[in-house]
Amino acid sequence: MTVAGTLGSVPAAALLPALRARFGALVRELSKFGVVGTIAFAIDLIIFNVLLHTGAESLLAKTGSTVVATTVAFIGNRFWTWRHREHSHMAKQYTMFFLLNGVGLAIGLSCLALSHYGLGAIWPEFQTPLADNISGQLVGTAVGTLFRFWSYRRFVFGDAVVPEPAPPATPEAPAPQAGASAPQSAEPAAPRTVPRM
Template sequence: MTAAGTLGAVPPNPAQTSRLRTRLQALVRELGKFGTVGGISFAIDLAIFSVLRGSGTEPLLAKTISTVIATTVAFFGNRFWTWRHGQHTHMARQYTLFFVMNAIGLGISLAILALSHYGLGRIWPVFESQLADTISGQFVGTALATMFRFWSYRRFVFRVTGDSAKDQSVAPSSSSAH
């Protein structure tokens, strides 16, 4: 018991705690699926980029080609698995938005790669090596671009609503349905 005008402990609201826990669990599952699709796409991107750079392809062109191929794989994985409960009203619209968001993500990766290879490489030639290109373009650039992509896919492309998150948490066995 507290005196009038003083603050005391507020008892937890079980309904709010349960809803928050449910939403958090749904978000964790979503991040896991996004990460799995992203990991597969990253491996494809890395392999193609490495082969192209090894064959003498210019770094920015190699990154562009590898990203376009990996992005196509990521679209199908995210649409039909990660956010299959999201709004899917118009596939052409989603595909277009997905590629626009990936173009922005590619721009982020290319900016990091260009800064490393052409900016820092002018000062320190080691930054012009294939290893430096791989680290800056594939790891640093991709990490920054991935944060942007998760946010933009969820917000603009596959639009996860509150009802969609509830659907995922109510029927956990539905994650293996597709």
Template sequence: MTDAGTLGAVPAATILPALRARFGALVREVGKFGTVGGIAFAIDLVIFNVLLQTGAESLLAKTGSTLIATSVAFAGNRYWTWRHREHTGMARQYTVFFLLNGVGLGIGLACLAISHYGLGSIWPEFQTPLADNISGQLVGTAVGTLFRFWSYRRFVFGEAPVPAPAPAAAPADPAPPAAKMATRPTHKTAPSAVRRM
């Protein structure tokens, strides 16, 4: 008769380490991606506002600041966030990274354009630097970041399978039972003489 607790513990012993390994790796990637993204965001924010203060047009300022921040983000993600993943070649990764980042840039520019030129044509408050920062830097960056994490992880830095946990040690097979064979003499003995009475 088997113990019910033992039956429940066997799958948990194999499933939990696999889940821990898979989600632990994902959490570490998200944390590193967030750190790199935070640094790139700060660079983007500072350069964007410096360009705005020098009189640059809003969309050109955003494009320039994003290109510089993207180069920083690529280096951080390649050499830190996903350094354990497959790297096929710097030129290919850099190109795909920038193409996908172009989509992220398009998301940020679309948010900025809708706010600055669409809503700004109705309400002048949407054409201020504060409104540009909210629409371009906060809203556009948030939506673009979700896209970037998914696309970089899938298309730029390849797949890296999470190592499967070592299977639980199976009990050793018991030694096979010794053959129960009667010891047979190898030579024939002469039958003992029967004493007749």
């Protein structure tokens, strides 16, 4: 009996190990994504504050720090988090990465706006710095980060490239008889791509 779906055609007995391997790969990707994101966040914070202290205008300082941090995040994710995935032209990947990062930022800002201006119009407690930090920095960042992980994995870095498993060893074939043609050797299997989740 086989089970078809995102895991392909998998024998029922191999379903649990296949799911365990898929979950383990997802956890490793999520962990690496978190490390890269933390480094990019720190770079953004440092550059933003350095530019502010040198007299740069706030929006220009934030734009500059965001571009640098996004570039660092792209490089870390392309060459570490998802290095095992298909890669198209770097400029195209970077553009898509930057646009999806903008959507993630808009999600975070929406959470802040909903709390501060929507709920804050009814309950003034939602217009305090504490409420803004909870809605913008905690909730907004969490939801935006989940979107970024999903969208980068699906749209920027493509399918995982997994080599075909080696065929099982076969016993030695008997030597060909005189006049019989030698069996043709099978060509090595090409790598296959794992469908997106």
